[in-house]
Amino acid sequence: MTTSVVVTGLGITAPNGLGTQDYWAATRTGKNGIGRVTRFDSSSYPATLAGEVPGFAAEELLPSRLLPQTDRMTRLALVAADWALADAGVDPENLAEYDMGVVTASSSGGFEFGQNELQKLWSQGSQYVSAYQSFAWFYAVNSGQISIRSGLKGPSGVIVSDEAGGLDALAQGRRLIRKGTRMIVSGGVDASICPWGWVAQLTAKRLSTSDEPSRAFLPFDADASGYVPGEGGAILIMESAESARERGARVYGEVAGYGATFDAAPGSDREPALRKAVEFALADAGIAPEDVDVVFADAAGVPELDRVEAQALVEVFGERGVPVTAPKTMTGRLYSGAGPLDVATALLAIEEGLIPPTVNVHPAEEYGLDLVVDQPRTAEVRTALVVARGYGGFNSAVVVRAAA
Amino acid sequence: MSTQEFTLDDLRRILLEGAGADEGVDLDGDILDVRFEALGYESLALLETGSRIEREYGIVLDEDLLTDADTPRALIAAVNEHLAAVPRAA
Incomplete structure (x- = not known):
């Protein structure tokens, strides 16, 4: 039998809340962070507009040794990892040296x-460039x-597949645990709100140009006009169910299924591959569509x-066949941080029995979705599907479910 | 002809600016003969420290110097040797 892999620790840095408690308090009531x-x-x-993580004082949370050598995304990731380890009750010093690895995503x-x-470099000369530039910008630097x-x-390692990457990293973490590693620190944190990062993001021509925080990011709305980017994400502690049981750890839930596909080249008449990713994830979890209690949409x-995603969900679950939500309407799209944050949110939704809302959106009828809007919805949530897509054709889906 | 002197206080300041200080390390303590590695500074931190010293004092340090001078005392002595050899205009 394949090893069951569970999540036992969460560390969250999000635009509408720093730390799991603040984030969930904000998210369950629909508090905007844009x-x-x-x-x-x-x-x-x-x-x-952007979703910026407020009140993050790296100098109070990290030793000064780390500050000259880290980008903001790494500082956020390091603090999220500290919090996740503490939440899981894991002190790495008490583990055998090779018992724990790190797989994060980066975009x-x-x-x-x-x-x-x-x-x-250009204004003062090469001798003014920090020696730490040699690694501080790396994709793999958060893991390192x-x-x-x-x-x-x-x-350890890093997965790079834009916004799908956060889910792909969790899948890689699960794979490594099934191969025998006891615990993996996984997830993703991105932060690229600076002029250079901004112009790079603008090239995709998908950023909203609205200057109204409540009107700028409206997925599944007839007025949808792009997205607002954000920073932050979540770091999760994953381990085998057996390891969690042995040490009496609190279990948030199981990473029960995963599927990933890649779209055909633009202009191809082949159908979008997102539905297949969802179907693969359900099959991997050994469940039917009717077992899913909520979908966290891309x-x-x-x-x-939006049309492609709505169509995929309607094909799998039927018209208005499952509650769908997008708490990222409160944070903006967090790139590699989005999937792990949605997985963390799904686990908190399972724990409380409450689906956090999609804010500001009036769902377009044509999509046929039961979108949870404006108010949170109480519901028994045992199984959730999280969907994430990355620029360039990446589709990933993860199923999480309540601990057995 | 005046020569500048590079002191332990100068080194402390440059280390802090360029590389920070590790938790549990007291740079204000008696560190002259403690190896940089034990103070929590790896090769990149020393590279950064060396390049800041070069910028500030207008000298060029040998690449080997930074690997050979493995304590504050050794590095300070080496820098002062350079400063004496290449006096600055007053």
Whole structure:
């Protein structure tokens, strides 16, 4: 029998809440975390809104040794990992050296750090560029820094598949645990709200140009016009159910199923591959569509992408066949952080028996979705499906369910 | 002709600016003969420290110097040797 893999710790840094408690208190009541960009002057750019993590004081949470060598995304990830380990009641010092590894996702790397160093290169000269530029921008830097900080020498790595990557990282974590590693720190945290990161994001032509926080990101709404980017994400502690049982750990739920597909080239007449990813995840979990109590949607906010997702969900679950929600309407799209944050949110929804709302959206009838809007909905939630898509054709889906 | 002197206080300041300080390490303590590695500084931290010293004092340090000078005392002595050899205009 394949090893059951469970989540025993959560660390959350999100635009509408820092720490699991603040985040869930905000999310369950629909508190918005989107606002005007404050990290740089965005007034001359087409997009001016973002979901920024508020009140994050890295210098109070991390040793000064780490500050000169880390991008904001890494500082957020390190703190989220500290919180997740504490939440799981794991002290890596008490584990065997190779018992724990780190697999995170990344979509852009450390853009803000890189931008600062490139500015020094061109304005002052190469001798002014930080020696830490050699790794601080890497995709793999969050995994590396978490691994070094906590002394985790088990199998580690990074997954890069844009916004689908966060779910792909959890799947890789599950794979490594099934191969025998006791615990994996997984998830994803991205933060790219700086001019260089901003222009890179603008090239996809999917950012909303609205300057009204409550009107800018409206997935599945007739007025959808793109998305608002955000920063942050979630780090999760994963381990075998047996390991969790042995140490008497609190179990949030099981990562029960995973599926991933890749879309055909643009212009192809082959159908979008998202539905297949969902079907693979359900099959992997050994469940039927009617077993799913809620879907956390990818919710692109781009009309043609919303249509593809709605159609996939209607084909699998039937018209208005399952409650669907998109709490990311409160945070913006968090790239590699989105999937892990949605998985964490799904686990908290299971725990409380409450589906957090999609905010600001008036669902378009044509999509045929039972979208949970405005107010949270109480419901017995035992099984949730989380969907995430990455730019360029990545589709991933994860099934989480209440601990047996 | 005046020569600048590079002191332990200068080194402390540059280490803090360029690489910070590890938890549990007191840079204000008696560190002159403690190896950089034991103070929590790996090769990149020393590279960054070296390049900041070069910028500030207008000198060029040998690449080997940073690997050979493995304590504050050794690094301070080496920097002062350079400063004496390449006096700055007053």
